[in-house]
Amino acid sequence: MRFVTGAVASFLLAASTGGIRAADLPPPAAGTPELRGTLVADADFGGFYLRGDIGFSNQSVDRLSNSLDALGTIEKVHLGFAGAPLVAAGAGYQFNRWFRADVTGEYRSAATFTGLERYRDASLPLGYGTDEYSALKRDVVVLANGYVDLGTWAGVTPFVGAGIGAVRTWVENFRDTNVVTQGLAYAKSGSRTNLAWALHAGLGYAVSPNFKVELGYRYLNLGDAKTGTIYNYAGQCGTCEALTLKNVESHDVRLGLRWMLATPAAPVEQLSLIQSY
DSSP: OHHHHHHHHHHHHHHHHHHHHHHTOOOOOTTOEEEEEEEEOOSOOOEEEEEEEEEEEOEEEEEEESGGGGGOOEEEEEEEEOOEEEEEEEEEEEOSSSEEEEEEEEEEEEEEEEEEEEEEOTTSTTSEEEEEEEEEEEEEEEEEEEEEEOOOBTTEEEEEEEEEEEEEEEEEEEEEEETTTTEEEEEOOEEEEEEEEEEEEEEEEEEETTEEEEEEEEEEEEEEEEEEEEEETTSOOTTOOEEEEEEEEEEEEEEEEEEESSOOOOOEEEEEEEEOO
């Protein structure tokens, strides 16, 4: 019994002495690396997304062109389009937090075209005549786009981008009224396919990791548009040619929605070496 009691006492004495010695150990020397755990966000994430856009067009045309241009007597007074709504849908891929790309298809509803041109004609009482134009123009546009996201502040991400593709344009219900001579000309629907290209800029807002809202501006170059063959009020086509609307451009305001099909990776724990001083 005495032997057991002595052994227990010796064990307790050794343990208390070891604890005191451990407590008396010096702190790590200055400059010794130390492992610490930190939470860092996954730097890059990617995935497919779907998008939808609505907007409003503000189009312009440089000039009208037909065989009368060779006479050099036409003076442009006014040429322009009324605004019109547009709707688009597409799919894309977010490669990382800085770059994404998508393909979009867009329907641009009929915009009213009006114009007034004046030409010199000494045989007329006033020495000139006028042509007052009206028509409707609508488009279908397919674009491949790339965007650079410029960083995020409080959930808001500014971006810039560019796109290239094709546009199919229809010009319908064309009328040319000459008030001075009481003349009238008209054309059936005409269509044309052109190269189209675009420049983008805007702001995106992350409502949630999977859902983003965009407010954007886009410059869109649609190329030339054409009417059908022009006829006079008697049904005669004269030179039997179409009228070309040269260099149609559009400055669009758009509201877009993007849905990520996969949730971006959650933050992960990462160990880092911290130098102690």
